Amino acid sequence: MSRSFEAVVTENREVAVNHFRLTLAPDQEVTLPAPGQFYMLGITGGTDPLLKRPFSLFRLGKNGAINILYRVKGKATQIMTGLQPGSVLNLLGPLGNGFPNVEGKRPIIVAGGLGVAPLTALAESLRFDSPRIFVGARYAGDVLATDILSSIDSDISISTDDGSMGIQGVVTDAVNEYLASAGTSAQDHVIYGCGPRGMLRALAGLSDRYGIEGYVSLEEYMACGVGACLGCVTKTAGGYRRVCKEGPVFRIGEVIL
Amino acid sequence: MNKLETSIGALKLKNPVMTASGTFGYGEEYSKFIDLNRLGAVVVKGISLNPMEGNPVPRIYETPSGMLNAIGLQNVGLKVFIEEKLPFLRRFDTKVIVNILGNTVEEYVELARHLEEAAVDAIELNVSCPNVKKGGIAFGTDLSAMGGLVEQVRAATRIPIITKLSPNAGNIAEFARVAENAGSDAVSLINTLLGLAIDPQTRRPRLANITGGLSGPAIRPIAVRMVWEVFRKVKIPIIGMGGIMDSDNAIEFILAGATAVAVGTANFVQPDACERIVDGLECYVDENGLHSIREIVGGMII
Ligand SMILES: Cc1cc2nc3c(=O)[nH]c(=O)nc-3n(C[C@H](O)[C@H](O)[C@H](O)COP(=O)(O)OP(=O)(O)OC[C@H]3O[C@@H](n4cnc5c(N)ncnc54)[C@H](O)[C@@H]3O)c2cc1C
Numbered sequence: 001m002s003r004s005f006e007a008v009v010t011e012n013r014e015v016a017v018n019h020f021r022l023t024l025a026p027d028q029e030v031t032l033p034a035p036g037q038f039y040m041l042g043i044t045g046g047t048d049p050l051l052k053r054p055f056s057l058f059r060l061g062k063n064g065a066i067n068i069l070y071r072v073k074g075k076a077t078q079i080m081t082g083l084q085p086g087s088v089l090n091l092l093g094p095l096g097n098g099f100p101n102v103e104g105k106r107p108i109i110v111a112g113g114l115g116v117a118p119l120t121a122l123a124e125s126l127r128f129d130s131p132r133i134f135v136g137a138r139y140a141g142d143v144l145a146t147d148i149l150s151s152i153d154s155d156i157s158i159s160t161d162d163g164s165m166g167i168q169g170v171v172t173d174a175v176n177e178y179l180a181s182a183g184t185s186a187q188d189h190v191i192y193g194c195g196p197r198g199m200l201r202a203l204a205g206l207s208d209r210y211g212i213e214g215y216v217s218l219e220e221y222m223a224c225g226v227g228a229c230l231g232c233v234t235k236t237a238g239g240y241r242r243v244c245k246e247g248p249v250f251r252i253g254e255v256i257l
Numbered sequence: 258m259n260k261l262e263t264s265i266g267a268l269k270l271k272n273p274v275m276t277a278s279g280t281f282g283y284g285e286e287y288s289k290f291i292d293l294n295r296l297g298a299v300v301v302k303g304i305s306l307n308p309m310e311g312n313p314v315p316r317i318y319e320t321p322s323g324m325l326n327a328i329g330l331q332n333v334g335l336k337v338f339i340e341e342k343l344p345f346l347r348r349f350d351t352k353v354i355v356n357i358l359g360n361t362v363e364e365y366v367e368l369a370r371h372l373e374e375a376a377v378d379a380i381e382l383n384v385s386c387p388n389v390k391k392g393g394i395a396f397g398t399d400l401s402a403m404g405g406l407v408e409q410v411r412a413a414t415r416i417p418i419i420t421k422l423s424p425n426a427g428n429i430a431e432f433a434r435v436a437e438n439a440g441s442d443a444v445s446l447i448n449t450l451l452g453l454a455i456d457p458q459t460r461r462p463r464l465a466n467i468t469g470g471l472s473g474p475a476i477r478p479i480a481v482r483m484v485w486e487v488f489r490k491v492k493i494p495i496i497g498m499g500g501i502m503d504s505d506n507a508i509e510f511i512l513a514g515a516t517a518v519a520v521g522t523a524n525f526v527q528p529d530a531c532e533r534i535v536d537g538l539e540c541y542v543d544e545n546g547l548h549s550i551r552e553i554v555g556g557m558i559i
Pocket residue numbers: 038049051052053054055056057068069070071072073074075076077078114117118218219220221222248318319
């Protein structure tokens with residue numbers, strides 16, 4: 001069950017320019033999060049920034065430690081870079097629905113940019129299903145978490161827009177190539193994606209073309225994180241749905257990307 | 258005796274703390290984080306006769322010590338509310354107040370009748386939502402339209418009526434007086450203040466609706482001032498709200514003239530904000546040797 005609790009910062013380390021890994025030790029026994037779920041983080045306790053900020057579970061550490069991978073974006077994430085070991089944050093979670101397990105299918109994991117955050121947790125939990133991992137970024141410096149991903153026994157391919165690392169091109173082209181070469185066995189896969197909307201749209205196209213089931217994780221501006229404010233909705237075939245409550249993971253085909 | 262007990266007309270509350278409409282869903286969403294039995298009342302998200310889809314996203318944007326929202330009154334509609342949402346709330350020992358909105362007087366009247374039948378404890382007439390074009394605000398910005406609406410709803414129902422006032426309509430105390438004369442049992446204020454934020458990079462508005470309603474601590478001094486102005490003009494009870502984060506903020510509203518208070522944006526920041534405020538009020542009455550919180554309503558010393 002999700003709840004409100006406090007957690008102590010044990011590590012806050014810059015892992016790439018403007019990107020940090022934050023490790024939090026909850027002050028009490030908390031529900032184990034599922035990959036794809038997220039937390040609302042209270043950064044200051046003051047009124048500016050006022051609202052909590054949503055962050056995905058990046059990794060589950062020892063003794064229930066919560067790892068988060070964040071990019072410095074604005075006010076709150078800027079303040080977060082100054083967090084020292086021993087600082088206490090207020091958390092709400094785990095929230096939302098994680099990625100569903102699809103038995104008997106080989107996972108294709110497709111991460112664009114920071115989309116790698118929730119998908120690292122997923123890849124680690126699916127490590128025995130030999131996931132096929134695709135990571136896309138603008139340039140080499142934006143390729144994150146490959147240290148963890150390559151420790152998973154799986155095939156991983158990296159694409160960058162400028163070719164500064166891996167293949168030059170968009171990540172969904174690499175996915176397309178892989179599926180095309182898989183022939184009829186393409187349908188033995190399930191797609192999991194997180195990244196910019198454009199990438200997710202392209203993934204939905206591939207899911208459609210090859211007739212493969214798929215799931216994507218979405219982001220929207222959030223205030224409450226628990227389904228109360230109706231701020232975070234996204235369009236689906238059945239009308240607006242709350243990203244924090246019915247999502248953030250949606251089935252491709254259900255959500256209008 | 259319960260020192261926090263108070264009443265809004267015929268509506269008895271175990272304490273003066275309620276949730277602000279639209280910030281607490283239908284109660285269920287927060288029930289994991291807070292004991293609903295400790296609240297004076299739960300005021301639910303605005304309900305219309307038929308479900309409403311609401312506005313496109315982005316619907317919210319944070320601003321200094323506040324937030325803009327343009328949800329557009331997305332709601333499940335009267336039928337689903339009564340059948341699927343109300344039974345859950347009924348399980349708790351707290352009053353249920355339903356915020357309602359319509360495009361016409363007839364719609365408000367029909368909503369009020371059905372909700373009385375469904376035995377809700379009170380209704381709050383939303384005539385002040387800044388985020389939808391039709392209805393709501395059309396009544397809230399026109400003195401005689403609002404008076405007519407309150408009169409018609411009054412004639413149709415015996416349950417307590419609270420009229421929720423807009424801070425965007427000119428002299429709020431005038432509106433309060435018209436609501437009182439038309440038979441409203443109480444007024445609640447303030448709804449959000451109309452605001453706008455623009456992204457300097459893209460030159461586009463931050464919200465899809467362009468403008469939105471400002472809430473949170475940023476609006477508190479305006480809200481407290483308005484409660485005080487209304488307090489001097491009307492005899493019916495006032496439910497004060499706007500940026501209440503803790504019990505000291507709640508006391509501020511009570512001193513300005515509020516009989517009860519509602520907590521909105523603070524729920525997003527601290528899901529148990531209402532409960533903490535009840536605790537804080539209990540301490541305040543004890544520390545100040547009060548027999549009842551009612552002793553200090555409008556008690557600002559000048
Ligand atoms: C379910 C979910 C999971 C997320 N997981 C991660 C993660 O693992 N790592 C990470 O770095 N970021 C993640 N984000 C995005 C992260 O929440 C924002 O980058 C962060 O809120 C920015 O706050 P700020 O004050 O620094 O930025 P500002 O731009 O100053 O924020 C202003 C407002 O915009 C909102 N906002 C800005 N960007 C986003 C965004 N992309 N999505 C939602 N709201 C936004 C903020 O919450 C705030 O209310 C996630 C978002 C969601 C919805």
